[in-house]
Amino acid sequence: MSTVDASDASGGVQAAAATDTSNYLTASRGIASWMFTRDHKRIGIMYLVGILTAFFLAGIFALLVRTELLTAGRTIMDADTYNKFFTFHGVIMVFLVIIPGVPAALGNFVLPIMLGAKDVAFPRINLLSFYLWCGGAIFLLCSLVMGGLDTGWTFYAPYSTISKEPIYGVIPALLAVFVVGFSSIFTGLNFVVTIHKLRRPEMGWFDMPLFVFGIYATGIIQILATPVIGITGLLLIIERVAKIGIFTASMGGDPVLFQHFFWFYSHPAVYIMILPAMGVMSEIISVFSHKHIFGYKFIAFSSLAIALLGFLVWGHHLFVAGQSGLVSMIFSALTFAVAIPSAIKVFNWLATMYKGSITLETPMIYALSFIWIFGIGGLTGLFLGTLAVDVPLHDTYFVVAHFHYVMAGTIFVFIGGLFYWWPKMTGKMYKELWGRLGALIFFVGYNMTFFTQFIIGLKGMPRRYYDYEKLIDVIPGIAGLHMFSSIGSYVMAVGLLMTGFCLLQSLFRGRKAPDNPWGGASLEWRTTSPPPLENFNEEPHVGDPYDFSDLEWDKEIGGYVSTGIRKPATGH
Amino acid sequence: MAEAVPTDSPEHAKHSPHLAHHFDTPLQQFDSGKLGMWLFLATEILLFGGLFCVYAIWRANHPEIFIAGHHHLDKTLGAINTVVLILSSFTMATGVYCAQRSIQKWLIICLALTLLGGLGFMSIKFVEYRHKWHEGLLPGTSYTYDPKVLAKENLHENVGAPAEPETHAEPPAASTAPAPATAAAPPPEQPAAAADEERSKIALAPAGPAGLRMEPAEDSESGDETVKNVHIFFAIYFCLTGLHGLHVLAGMAIITWLLLRAIRGDFSHEYFTPVDLGGLYWHLVDLIWIFLFPLLYLIG
Numbered sequence: 043m044s045t046v047d048a049s050d051a052s053g054g055v056q057a058a059a060a061t062d063t064s065n066y067l068t069a070s071r072g073i074a075s076w077m078f079t080r081d082h083k084r085i086g087i088m089y090l091v092g093i094l095t096a097f098f099l100a101g102i103f104a105l106l107v108r109t110e111l112l113t114a115g116r117t118i119m120d121a122d123t124y125n126k127f128f129t130f131h132g133v134i135m136v137f138l139v140i141i142p143g144v145p146a147a148l149g150n151f152v153l154p155i156m157l158g159a160k161d162v163a164f165p166r167i168n169l170l171s172f173y174l175w176c177g178g179a180i181f182l183l184c185s186l187v188m189g190g191l192d193t194g195w196t197f198y199a200p201y202s203t204i205s206k207e208p209i210y211g212v213i214p215a216l217l218a219v220f221v222v223g224f225s226s227i228f229t230g231l232n233f234v235v236t237i238h239k240l241r242r243p244e245m246g247w248f249d250m251p252l253f254v255f256g257i258y259a260t261g262i263i264q265i266l267a268t269p270v271i272g273i274t275g276l277l278l279i280i281e282r283v284a285k286i287g288i289f290t291a292s293m294g295g296d297p298v299l300f301q302h303f304f305w306f307y308s309h310p311a312v313y314i315m316i317l318p319a320m321g322v323m324s325e326i327i328s329v330f331s332h333k334h335i336f337g338y339k340f341i342a343f344s345s346l347a348i349a350l351l352g353f354l355v356w357g358h359h360l361f362v363a364g365q366s367g368l369v370s371m372i373f374s375a376l377t378f379a380v381a382i383p384s385a386i387k388v389f390n391w392l393a394t395m396y397k398g399s400i401t402l403e404t405p406m407i408y409a410l411s412f413i414w415i416f417g418i419g420g421l422t423g424l425f426l427g428t429l430a431v432d433v434p435l436h437d438t439y440f441v442v443a444h445f446h447y448v449m450a451g452t453i454f455v456f457i458g459g460l461f462y463w464w465p466k467m468t469g470k471m472y473k474e475l476w477g478r479l480g481a482l483i484f485f486v487g488y489n490m491t492f493f494t495q496f497i498i499g500l501k502g503m504p505r506r507y508y509d510y511e512k513l514i515d516v517i518p519g520i521a522g523l524h525m526f527s528s529i530g531s532y533v534m535a536v537g538l539l540m541t542g543f544c545l546l547q548s549l550f551r552g553r554k555a556p557d558n559p560w561g562g563a564s565l566e567w568r569t570t571s572p573p574p575l576e577n578f579n580e581e582p583h584v585g586d587p588y589d590f591s592d593l594e595w596d597k598e599i600g601g602y603v604s605t606g607i608r609k610p611a612t613g614h
Numbered sequence: 615m616a617e618a619v620p621t622d623s624p625e626h627a628k629h630s631p632h633l634a635h636h637f638d639t640p641l642q643q644f645d646s647g648k649l650g651m652w653l654f655l656a657t658e659i660l661l662f663g664g665l666f667c668v669y670a671i672w673r674a675n676h677p678e679i680f681i682a683g684h685h686h687l688d689k690t691l692g693a694i695n696t697v698v699l700i701l702s703s704f705t706m707a708t709g710v711y712c713a714q715r716s717i718q719k720w721l722i723i724c725l726a727l728t729l730l731g732g733l734g735f736m737s738i739k740f741v742e743y744r745h746k747w748h749e750g751l752l753p754g755t756s757y758t759y760d761p762k763v764l765a766k767e768n769l770h771e772n773v774g775a776p777a778e779p780e781t782h783a784e785p786p787a788a789s790t791a792p793a794p795a796t797a798a799a800p801p802p803e804q805p806a807a808a809a810d811e812e813r814s815k816i817a818l819a820p821a822g823p824a825g826l827r828m829e830p831a832e833d834s835e836s837g838d839e840t841v842k843n844v845h846i847f848f849a850i851y852f853c854l855t856g857l858h859g860l861h862v863l864a865g866m867a868i869i870t871w872l873l874l875r876a877i878r879g880d881f882s883h884e885y886f887t888p889v890d891l892g893g894l895y896w897h898l899v900d901l902i903w904i905f906l907f908p909l910l911y912l913i914g
Binding site for chain 1: 634635636637642645646649650653654656657658660661662663664665667668671672753754755756842843845846849850853857
């Protein structure tokens, strides 16, 4: 059924409902039909299940770490276990959750539909990249079983190359990073080719939704940066096994070289995490303001600018690692430059909301949270990019708070995007009250946890410390701040659990979703919920993805329908 | 070669058995495959780029390591391998040309020759590796190269006793020390004379750009043996050529698959995408070697 089509809108809902028998979920049955599927929508759903499982696991590690820090001295675990737990929290969150989160799960599902395509360019490679992700997850589990990993997610030499006792978990963890890296490369490659070659012929570059631009910029970084972490991981494995002495000073190597290699990927990886989230933001903000996006081309090009500049700033992680002053100054200046395209996006979102008819459904609450959280995360990034300020703040809780504000911004948008496309993915509506409540509790808990850590960091507490008993006399109030931060993490957990239950409940009890519950204008809202196997029952009509003028609220079906009068696509 | 490109007409598409369901035309499918392959090649270049970067930084900071190390590589074998790979690239390119024009017989011949080239390359590489293994020119703690021990072994070999791995049992224990004194080694003055012929093959590290050198090469009386950390040259050598060798093997697997399909008669002017993309991959593998050869063998 495609009620949004012009002829259908006048034809009536009942006639269309009769054809509503087959969708991508019901097209074939059985486990094998999922395991060997090449349908981008099913692969997206499988990614989603995997990523949410990993998110749950990493969240448990985070809660354990915060519980240890609840009181001074030993609370629930010893120092070695603590090191392993924060490492696993970081590695799982970064490599298995945030990097693939928005592109591989949400992007896989909606990107081809947004382009009016039947699938991604290479469906088999798409499935392969999901299984590579699974392989990486299995390697990480091996690492956990084989004695763990205590290097921190950054794998710095010499922690990762030599350690006082053999920790065998390093090698499987590095293999995990290598394998997940290839998963990420194949996803990015697939999307870039899909965007270039599989758009509907009448859809020009500037007729694409901005989410697609975000994914495109992400794809470029994934293609160009990820191989470097791949080779770095391989070199570390060889270094650990054969003691070749590239990165370890005691074997004649250079540990700072490792840091350069690591951050050459891992800083652009920050933009792999944030750019797709920014794309989702542009969708949600415009749709829930029911107003055309402001500054389309500026947002589109700022994504590309961030992708480009993101490659040139990795040195700001090495300001205190013995980098030359001149190099540090250049990296510092380039770091400030990234703030410009980021700010362009934020101001365009604000301008989109200005005089819009804002409705506060759950996705919009997550989007507004993102503006707050990314605003703080981005601005504190400028503090840390300033040479003189970075020296005292380096490796303190201030840094921890900063990057959590940025990275968890992605988590907020990931969940927001999940709520936004949930009706499309599952065909079910969730309970708005629980969604909103979960979002608010998550937001409050989040700020309790991490805003406190800005203060802890400013007072001078270094990150990754197991204990702060001896700091109590030096830093007044630190015990209270840590306790407050830990309590915040419990609040966050309550909010997230509530969110999870809200979504699960909708699967079983949810009202049937209309094709266009929010009034979105891009193509995924112009097909059925859930979409049919090849995405469209009829050829989609490409138009301006932010022109909502043809959409009208239909009380009977509880969603928006098209009246058929649309601005045509520009075609360039 | 406009006539070699797949057709763009949707009517024709209906007849093509190779068109996947989500593409509208064979041209769209061909273009997608090609763009995907080029992007994949970009990732391959960056994968090697990491190693080239390691090479560049170490060579800039410690040129003497590279100069001391590269004398142990066999330029002749390296040059032969270069020629072998370039020739195999030529046969590959000819194969693509034949596929585009449905010249079945020559496509099969070209693919077989390319495969043979890859095999030849790997065989020569194997000979080189075995030689390094034998001399203990290995990365890291496995680096046990010691001209004195080798000179003795060569004597044995001349007598006729093959150098068995057991003869290496001692050197590994000697670790990475520049001139490990094994139990059998005579007093210090004597080996300097005994190893004379070995050293004559190895030129002294010339005075490189002085500002870049971190460790003075002339901190001791004898020449190359005092260069510290030569094992790092071999770490880089084995990482670069090893990764390249893996790519050659992958390329050979692809060409074998193409060959089998070509024999089955899958390719014609209407459908040659796999041959084209496999060819691109093979050329990249070739290209990387063209950088590796001068960077590793022809320095100093």
